[in-house]
Amino acid sequence: MIAPLLGATSALAADWTIQVRDAAGAPAPNVVVAVELKGQPAKPAVGATATMAQRDRQFQPQLLVVQTGTSVNFPNFDTxxxxxxxxxxxKKFELKLYAGTPAEPVVFDKPGVAQLxxxxxxxxxxxxxxxxxPAFGITDAKGEVKxxxxAGxxxxxxxxxxxxxxxPTSQPLAVGSAATGVLKVDFKD
Structure with missing residues (x-):
């Protein structure tokens, strides 16, 4: 269930805060939020890069969201x-035993979830x-992402x-024509 909280003025894009709550109504942190914009067909990112590092024998970050077509580097900062x-x-791939940064990044060319x-x-x-x-983010500790x-x-x-x-789960999202606002979303998996 999604409800815009503010009313109308501008038809241009505006900053919206999306609040994601779990089934119990508590803020849901570390949730990937992506909005597929009506009338804008999916197209890959051009020249986009991201980093999934290894440090202290952990991936950093442990959750990364990227647009299709993004090249991801995997630098190893461990000894x-x-x-x-x-x-x-x-995305199926292997970067066999290595130190430093592999010469070639991995291009993530189709949507979905890759477990590393x-x-x-x-x-x-x-x-x-x-x-x-291109409209995506990860919710913070308050379950929010801007x-x-x-509008649409x-x-x-x-x-x-x-x-x-x-x-990812999918549901409709109605964005009002306000200059800014808050959208509340219930996330049930």
Whole structure:
């Protein structure tokens, strides 16, 4: 259920705060929020890059969201070598035992969720969520994310780590024509 809280004035894109709440009504942190904009077909990012580092034998960040077409670098800042992999349908790849930064980044070219691991350190896991829109973010500790959105009827996609490899949930999103506002979203997986 999504309800805009503010009324009308401008038809241009505006900054909106999306508040995501769990089934109990509590703020839902670390939820990927992506808004597929009506009338704007999916297209890959051009020249976009991101980083999924390894530091202290952990992936940093443990949750990364990128637009399709983004090149992701995997620098290893540890004194040990890592063997990074994903066997997820979204992106299958292996970066065999390495130190430093691999010469070539990994291009994430289709939407979905890629679960990452390290063959050497089993406790090292992370997720990369790949979306077909430039309007995306991750909720903070208050369950909020700010996005610049035009008025209209769009599609909202939400994903949290408890969903594993499952595709993000999807629901309609009506954005009013206010200059700014708050949208409240209930996230039930």
């Amino acid at each position: 040990v070598r890592h063997h990074v992999y994903s066997f997820s349908q979204t 691991g390290c063959n050497i350190h089993d406790r090292m896991t992370a997720s990369i969520v790949v979306v077909d829109t 996005l610049n959105l035009p 009827d769009h599609r909202l996609r939400l994903w949290a780590s408890r969903l594993g490899n499952a595709a």
